[in-house]
Amino acid sequence: MPATRAELFAFLDGLGIAHETIEHPAVFTVAESAHLRARIQGGKSKNLFLKDKKGRLFLFTAEDEAEIDLKTLHRKLGAQGRFSFASAGLLEEVWGVRPGSVTPFGAINDAEGRVTVGLDAGLLAKGRVNFHPLENTATTAVAAEDLVRFLRETGHEPVIVER
Numbered sequence: 001m002p003a004t005r006a007e008l009f010a011f012l013d014g015l016g017i018a019h020e021t022i023e024h025p026a027v028f029t030v031a032e033s034a035h036l037r038a039r040i041q042g043g044k045s046k047n048l049f050l051k052d053k054k055g056r057l058f059l060f061t062a063e064d065e066a067e068i069d070l071k072t073l074h075r076k077l078g079a080q081g082r083f084s085f086a087s088a089g090l091l092e093e094v095w096g097v098r099p100g101s102v103t104p105f106g107a108i109n110d111a112e113g114r115v116t117v118g119l120d121a122g123l124l125a126k127g128r129v130n131f132h133p134l135e136n137t138a139t140t141a142v143a144a145e146d147l148v149r150f151l152r153e154t155g156h157e158p159v160i161v162e163r
Contacts, residue, residue: 002092002096002097002109002134003096003108003109003134004134005133005134005135005138007108008105008108008133008134009021009133011108011150012142012146012150015146015149015150015153017142017143017146017149017150018142018143018146019140019141019142020140020141021133021138021139021140021141022036022039022040022138022139023137023138024036024039024137024138024139025137026100026136026137027100027136028099028100028136029100030044030046030064030065033064033139036139040130040139040141041128041141042126042127042128042129042130042141043063043064043123043124043125043126043127043128043129043130043144044063044064044065044130045061045062045063045064045123045129045130045131046061046062046063046064046066046068047059047060047061047102047103047104047131048060048061048062048068048085048102049085049086049090049091049095049102050070050079050083050084050085050086051083051084051085051086051090052074052079052080052081052082052083053079053080053081053082054080054081056079056080056116057086057090057094057114057115057116058077058079058083058115058116058117058118059095059102059104059106059107059115059116059117059118060073060077060117060118060119060120060161061104061117061118061119061120061123061131062120062122062123062163063120063122063123063126066120066122066123066163068163070082070083073118073161076118076159076161077116077118077159077161078116078159079116094109094110094112094114094115095107095109095110095115096108096109096110096134097109097132097134097135098135098136100136101132101134101135101136102132103131103132103133103134104117104119104131104147104150104151105131105132105133105134105140105150106134107150107151107154107155107156108134108154110154110155110156111155113155113156115156116156116159117151117156117157117158117159118158118159118160118161119147119148119158119159119160119161120161120163121160121161121162121163122163123144124144124147124148124160125144126144127143127144128141128142128143128144129141129142129143129144129147131147
């Protein structure tokens, strides 16, 4: 079973990672979350769950308004061939979340380390970063350096990407 929001928060607490969560109606896209901008401090994100030609899985997390060139991103993340979007089934099976809830916090569910995580340097430069806590009815903020620590603690050494 994938981790629950409460289990994620307990994991963060166990690492001494401060986090703050706001509740809101479900949002499935960056555009749908625009009305939340004033309530959320720090970097807002978009998250792409991708696969390469060899079937390797990747999560790329960037600033919500960043333009991402999938034709070149694969080289920056060490993928074999260009990216395509991974299926909803793979997202749920490996990352433990549903479409619309994609988040780097899903690393808590990938005990096998099947996903390579890429983080946009521009997002990390915001200092405070925001993601869904495994479900899209809330947004959780952590310090950027704590996100990196969380990922490492789950066995996911992030690849930092300069766009």
